[in-house]
Amino acid sequence: MVLLTACASFSPDNGFDSVKNAVNQRTSAEPRWARTDAERGEVRQAVTSLLGQPLTADAAVQIALMNNRGLQATYSDLGIAEADLVQAGRLPNPRFAFERLVRGDELEIGRAFIVNVLSLLTMPARTQIEQRRFAVAKTRVAGEAARVAADTRRAWYSAVAAQEGVKYMQQVKDAAEASAELAQRMARAGNFSKLDQAREQVFYAETTAQLARVSQAAVAERENLTRLMGLWGEHIRFTLPERLPDLPKAPQQLEQAESDALRQRLDVQAAMQEAESVASSLGLTRVTGFISLLEVGYQHNSETGKPPQKGFEVELRLPIFDTGNARVVRAQHTYMQAVERAAELAVRARSEVREATNGYRTTYDLARHYRDEIVPLRKRISDENVLRYNGMLISVFELLADARQQVASVNAYIEALRDFWIADANLRSALTATSPGATTVSRRTSAPSEATAAGH
Amino acid sequence: MTNRRNFLRTTGGMLGAAVVSKAAMGAVPEAALQTSPQTQPPLEPSNGRPYQPVVTLNGWTLPWRMNNGWKEFHLVAEPVVRELAPGMKTHLWGYNGQSPGPTLECVEGDKVRIFVTNKLPEATSIHWHGIILPNGMDGVSGLTQPHIPVGKTFVYEFVMGKSGSFMYHPHADEMVQMAMGMMGSIVVHPKNPKFMPVDRDFVFLLSAFMIEPGAYTPKVAEMLDFNLWTFNSRVFPGIDAMPVRLGDRVRVRIGNLTMTNHPLHIHGHHMEVTCTDGGWVPKSARWPETTIDIGVGQVRSFEFVADNPGDWPLHCHKSHHTMNAMGHNVPTMIGVDHRGIAEKIMKLVPDYMVMGERGMSDMSEMEMPLPENTLPMMTGKGPFGPIEMGGMFTVFKIRDGLARNDYKDPGWYKHPQGTVSYEWTGAPLATERAPAQAVSAPKAREFRAVKPSGHSGH
Numbered sequence: 001m002v003l004l005t006a007c008a009s010f011s012p013d014n015g016f017d018s019v020k021n022a023v024n025q026r027t028s029a030e031p032r033w034a035r036t037d038a039e040r041g042e043v044r045q046a047v048t049s050l051l052g053q054p055l056t057a058d059a060a061v062q063i064a065l066m067n068n069r070g071l072q073a074t075y076s077d078l079g080i081a082e083a084d085l086v087q088a089g090r091l092p093n094p095r096f097a098f099e100r101l102v103r104g105d106e107l108e109i110g111r112a113f114i115v116n117v118l119s120l121l122t123m124p125a126r127t128q129i130e131q132r133r134f135a136v137a138k139t140r141v142a143g144e145a146a147r148v149a150a151d152t153r154r155a156w157y158s159a160v161a162a163q164e165g166v167k168y169m170q171q172v173k174d175a176a177e178a179s180a181e182l183a184q185r186m187a188r189a190g191n192f193s194k195l196d197q198a199r200e201q202v203f204y205a206e207t208t209a210q211l212a213r214v215s216q217a218a219v220a221e222r223e224n225l226t227r228l229m230g231l232w233g234e235h236i237r238f239t240l241p242e243r244l245p246d247l248p249k250a251p252q253q254l255e256q257a258e259s260d261a262l263r264q265r266l267d268v269q270a271a272m273q274e275a276e277s278v279a280s281s282l283g284l285t286r287v288t289g290f291i292s293l294l295e296v297g298y299q300h301n302s303e304t305g306k307p308p309q310k311g312f313e314v315e316l317r318l319p320i321f322d323t324g325n326a327r328v329v330r331a332q333h334t335y336m337q338a339v340e341r342a343a344e345l346a347v348r349a350r351s352e353v354r355e356a357t358n359g360y361r362t363t364y365d366l367a368r369h370y371r372d373e374i375v376p377l378r379k380r381i382s383d384e385n386v387l388r389y390n391g392m393l394i395s396v397f398e399l400l401a402d403a404r405q406q407v408a409s410v411n412a413y414i415e416a417l418r419d420f421w422i423a424d425a426n427l428r429s430a431l432t433a434t435s436p437g438a439t440t441v442s443r444r445t446s447a448p449s450e451a452t453a454a455g456h
Numbered sequence: 457m458t459n460r461r462n463f464l465r466t467t468g469g470m471l472g473a474a475v476v477s478k479a480a481m482g483a484v485p486e487a488a489l490q491t492s493p494q495t496q497p498p499l500e501p502s503n504g505r506p507y508q509p510v511v512t513l514n515g516w517t518l519p520w521r522m523n524n525g526w527k528e529f530h531l532v533a534e535p536v537v538r539e540l541a542p543g544m545k546t547h548l549w550g551y552n553g554q555s556p557g558p559t560l561e562c563v564e565g566d567k568v569r570i571f572v573t574n575k576l577p578e579a580t581s582i583h584w585h586g587i588i589l590p591n592g593m594d595g596v597s598g599l600t601q602p603h604i605p606v607g608k609t610f611v612y613e614f615v616m617g618k619s620g621s622f623m624y625h626p627h628a629d630e631m632v633q634m635a636m637g638m639m640g641s642i643v644v645h646p647k648n649p650k651f652m653p654v655d656r657d658f659v660f661l662l663s664a665f666m667i668e669p670g671a672y673t674p675k676v677a678e679m680l681d682f683n684l685w686t687f688n689s690r691v692f693p694g695i696d697a698m699p700v701r702l703g704d705r706v707r708v709r710i711g712n713l714t715m716t717n718h719p720l721h722i723h724g725h726h727m728e729v730t731c732t733d734g735g736w737v738p739k740s741a742r743w744p745e746t747t748i749d750i751g752v753g754q755v756r757s758f759e760f761v762a763d764n765p766g767d768w769p770l771h772c773h774k775s776h777h778t779m780n781a782m783g784h785n786v787p788t789m790i791g792v793d794h795r796g797i798a799e800k801i802m803k804l805v806p807d808y809m810v811m812g813e814r815g816m817s818d819m820s821e822m823e824m825p826l827p828e829n830t831l832p833m834m835t836g837k838g839p840f841g842p843i844e845m846g847g848m849f850t851v852f853k854i855r856d857g858l859a860r861n862d863y864k865d866p867g868w869y870k871h872p873q874g875t876v877s878y879e880w881t882g883a884p885l886a887t888e889r890a891p892a893q894a895v896s897a898p899k900a901r902e903f904r905a906v907k908p909s910g911h912s913g914h
Contacts, residue, residue, distance in 0.1 A: 171803075171804060174800055174803060174804065175800075175801075175804050177800065178797050178800040178801050178804075181796075181797055181800075182792070182794075182797050185792050185793055185794075185797075186787060186789070186792050189790070189791040189792045189793075190791075191787055191788045191789065191790065191791070191792060192787060196787070382805070384670065384827060386805060386807045386808070387669075387670075387825055387826050387827040387830075388669055388783070388826075388827055389808070389811075390809070390811075390824035390825060390826055391669060391781065391782070391783075391824075391826045391827065391830060391832065391833060392782055392783055392786055392811065392812065392833060393669050393781060393782065393783040393786075393827075393830075394783050394785075394786065395783065395785070395786040395787050396789075396801065396808075397787070399801075399805055399808065400801065400804070400805070403804040403805050407804070
């Protein structure tokens with residue numbers, strides 16, 4: 001009966017505070033639920049100010065958490081769940097029946113006041129169930145927000161890397177252009193055959209096509225980010241930073257990743273809360289299974305010329321045809337289903353954490369390998385080639401082909417760095433929030449082939 | 457001159473045990489070692505028959521000892537570091553500290569005993585190229601003798617029958633061992649010192665190496681595409697000049713152990729081939745020349761009277777043999793307008809510089825950083841500017857007033873007044889020329905490829 005009074009009214013935040021805390025802990029950004037025009041105005045202002053400078057990954061996540069309209073729709077789940085809870089804490093309205101019967105000059109008036117006793121008796125239990133459901137809703141909403149945050153973070157890394165990729169492809173194109181132009185002039189001076197000239201020309205032509213493709217990919221990545229942040233109109237003219245953040249000095253140490261994940265993950269929490277909630281409704285069904293309706297009424301009948309007739313009326317439907325066991329069996333299976341789902345999720349979460357941890361370490365090592373080994377080696381090769389060019393040991397065409405290889409290696413490093421940051425986001429998600437999705441290392445990052453250069 | 461050191465390379469024990477000779481000597485003679493690549497002064501014979509010694513260009517003569525009427529030499533085949541020119545050291549195989557090995561000098565009729573110690577990582581042998589000797593002393597491993605195993609010493613004994621100029625080189629894994637620089641000269645002087653005497657007598661070998669820019673060891677599998685053409689494993693500007701007293705009769709003996717022929721050309725004089733590795737050429741068979749072609753495996757000795765003072769080149773006339781390491785696949789850049797492109801390239805390659813637009817002289821004018829241990833392809837400064845030569849190139853410095861045995865570099869020639877080409881500063885001269893031809897080929901005829909017929913089924 002304490003609950004009865006406590007929960008019969010709406011909370012001022014609709015449970016959003018706990019969502020906010022959960023999301024904030026996991027994304028270091030604060031979700032906002034804009035319910036009124038005034039609040040929507042504030043969000044718009046906050047978005048505008050965040051877009052005032054080059055967009056960081058954190059800012060992108062912050063914008064998504066307050067401006068992604070799908071997420072706003074999800075926030076409404078809280079209100080719906082809380083309404084259910086409040087509803088459960090309220091008694092069904094009593095029924096009042098009145099009958100007035102006339103036979104000749106005889107008047108018969110009957111009054112009955114009927115109350116559904118069962119709902120009164122089960123109200124605390126039902127309130128508790130709704131309470132749990134509300135908690136599930138809060139965890140799910142937080143999970144959804146964390147998922148959008150992770151998606152946004154990944155999209156930001158992809159967009160920045162793609163933008164950098166365009167820059168490097170542009171350089172490759174410049175080199176190819178110089179080669180082609182030089183080849184043309186050499187053909188004009190009579191020093192180059194049509195075959196040699198065509199070879200340089202076709203490389204340039206192909207590079208131009210490749211640049212168009214890379215540019216389109218960059219637009220797609222940026223639009224994905226734009227969608228996740230819920231931006232349109234003038235807001236789409238945001239600027240991204242020139243470069244991805246540097247690789248951390250050392251990778252995170254992850255000793256108890258699996259148990260941490262089981263403790264922190266929102267989807268695991270939600271599944272467990274769900275199972276609990278189903279368990280309590282199973283208990284209720286067991287108790288009330290065969291009682292379909294118990295109603296108690298007070299009757300007051302008065303008839304002309306007769307003393308009034310008073311008394312109680314109890315109505316109980318007999319469990320002859322429906323003993324309620326079907327409902328109990330259904331509830332039992334629903335419960336087992338919830339338990340198995342939660343168990344499945346726990347197994348998956350552990351596996352995902354292992355995969356994400358491995359992906360994180362691999363991408364970290366790969367990015368470091370590119371940064372510390374491959375890129376410096378390419379640089380050294382380029383330096384040595386300049387020396388060979390100085391000695392007229394190789395031609396300018398070989399020098400340019402090598403410059404393209406060097407550019408490609410820098411680009412491969414950027415892709416490796418992007419893969420690391422995406423793996424980092426995936427790991428964060430797998431550890432604290434929700435399923436990160438596939439965490440495979442990008443296969444697009446491949447060593448530039450020497451064969452192309454050798455031909456020049 | 458400098459750095460001559462005689463090392464006691466072998467102490468009685470180890471090698472003494474290795475040498476089981478019919479000659480039953482007490483011990484193997486000391487193997488002298490040379491560490492300097494500079495031309496050493498002639499080694500006057502201190503014992504045995506007298507002769508007029510030779511000067512080995514950027515090399516030296518091996519000392520010997522007399523033992524019961526035998527002239528004993530000791531050659532040690534071993535890995536060496538040879539400076540091809542200042543700024544470039546190479547890892548070669550040679551003899552007694554140098555590649556090529558020391559010149560062996562003796563006299564017609566000498567009984568020679570040559571100890572050969574193998575300190576290479578593989579078996580070797582020595583063939584005495586051009587010398588007539590008993591078959592078992594010919595040094596053809598497998599055919600006339602067993603290979604000289606690693607760490608062992610073999611002995612060759614024979615009589616130098618005929619005077620002239622000869623060579624020595626391995627006849628075991630020959631291609632590799634010669635590609636690594638194993639070779640040397642042999643000069644057999646006439647018994648009669650008055651036979652065809654000369655005042656200055658130079659000797660050297662021609663050899664070629666393929667050493668990748670930045671590397672130190674030759675590519676032993678190279679067949680044709682060599683990039684370093686040498687006189688006695690030296691390239692210009694690392695080859696010493698040959699100082700000559702005005703009026704001297706000069707003999708130059710050149711052996712060719714490269715894989716191609718070399719037309720050696722001399723400036724300012726006529727010369728005659730007077731000897732080959734087959735013997736002396738009768739006067740009636742000689743003809744005057746300024747270029748003599750030396751075929752693969754041949755030795756040619758030419759003589760001339762140095763009657764024209766000045767600095768006169770002697771060089772191979774295959775022009776790429778007077779170049780050091782150069783790219784053989786670089787396109788010709790002459791006449792190609794670089795305007796606007798250089799900036800584009802520099803955006804990607806900041807150290808880029810336009811070269812070759814006017815020719816390759818840029819190389820000798822600009823001093824640009826090169827790969828390590830790599831010589832510029834043409835270099836060497838003369839009194840009037842860059843000489844633009846590398847490889848097989850040197851200079852006879854013919855001067856009045858040098859001492860008979862003076863081999864010191866006398867410096868650049870001081871030309872008498874009015875004997876140097878000069879710039880015309882008078883009125884411009886009218887030059888009549890035919891109109892320049894269009895660069896594009898005239899459209900005289902068009903050819904059409906005819907596709908092979910009979911494939912209509914495809």
